Amino acid sequence: MNGDEGCLNKTQPIGIFDSGVGGLTVVHCLWKRFPQEQVIYFGDTAHLPYGSRRPEEIIAFGTEIVSFLLQFAVKAVVAACNTSSSLSLPYLRERFPVPIIGMIGPGVRAAARVTRNKRVGVIATKATVESGAYEKAFQECAPDIRVYSQPCPLFVPLIENGCIEEKETYQVARTYLRPLREAGIDTLVFGCTHYPFLAPVIRQILGDGVRLVDPAQEAVKELADMLKLKEGKAPAGEGPRHLFFASGPVTSFYMVGSRLLGGFPYSVEHISLDGRVEDHCRRLSLGRPQVGG
CATH class of the missing domain: 3.40.50.1860 (Rossmann fold)
Known part of the structure; x- marks a missing residue:
């Protein structure tokens, strides 16, 4: 399933993930356009950078991160990572019943x-x-x-x-x-x-x-079109409670987040995915699906 059918729950959050803090550029664009949308962000700082990783590793990282984000009942996911988008997006869209937008x-x-x-x-x-x-x-x-x-x-x-x-x-x-x-x-x-x-x-x-x-700006425009089509735009109300998670070091969130967002008044919780990622890597190495397209 790829989440193409039906309307979205307006009150559910949007999941965003990246290899680190780069996806905060997407968060910045999203908040400028939709300040009422709640964001659940995951930065995979334990495995940064993705650019030198094997394809099966990158697919495994994406699989575990999207699984984690779905625990928060996100209505859509932005794969705010070009490396993940280039290698894992078709696999993730096939596996998960939620709209996933790449870069x-x-x-x-x-x-x-x-x-x-x-x-x-x-x-x-x-x-x-x-x-x-x-x-x-x-x-x-x-x-x-x-x-x-x-x-x-x-x-x-x-x-x-x-x-x-x-x-x-x-x-x-x-x-x-x-x-x-x-x-x-x-x-x-x-x-x-x-x-x-x-x-x-x-x-x-x-x-x-x-x-x-x-x-990042273009992906948010695509997300906006999808929210309009599926009637999923969050209603105006009290300020949303954003959540930030990282698999490794969190210092860059505060340093770069402050530079980009003019301040970073959020806590970043550490979440480890390593054990499950290794299992996925082994399975993918044995029979990795085609990821073209």
Whole structure:
């Protein structure tokens, strides 16, 4: 089941998960548009970064996290992680009876609308780039667009450690972005929800002539359309009680959350999923389902 049928319960929360704090960019966009929606957030900081993980690990992480979120009777889930979206989304949609929105499709459709010269760059984790998910999505959406993908493995650790505008970050960013500048792109897709934190750095390096596409904003627009279609928008009322969980370190939530949200007045509860994840990994390694599409 994939949760496509029927209306949603308006009072139920929305689940959001990511490998760390990058998904807070989705939370930020969601609250700007729907401040009445309750969020249950899970950051898998124990397994960060996802970009160097095996596909079966990433699928197993997603399986356990969505199972955990469903304990809160969430009405929809946003897989606010491009790596997870590129590798596990079809599996998760088939397994769970709840609408699950990924990041790749919304970002690709937005980039296809705004590019002028049909040269689009994608910066992402190593796993996302190697999955070919963006190339496949562009081929289905706009086959005339040339896609230039660039893995940026150091970006997530830098962001999680609060190194947003340090000299080292600029040096790393210049190295990663050089091939995209040489390719003449006019549009850049943030292929990881962490990367919008580096937008000022990237803007300075690429210049104003390159349009930056944040899939977090596009995914929230897709979520909004789904809530409208399924009559699931939460009613106005008292401020919702948001819950934040992490499988590992929580420091980055307060550090990066304050930078993005102007403050982070929430507690983050530690939840371990390791035992069950290992079981899933073993099963998936023996017979991993096809995850294309």
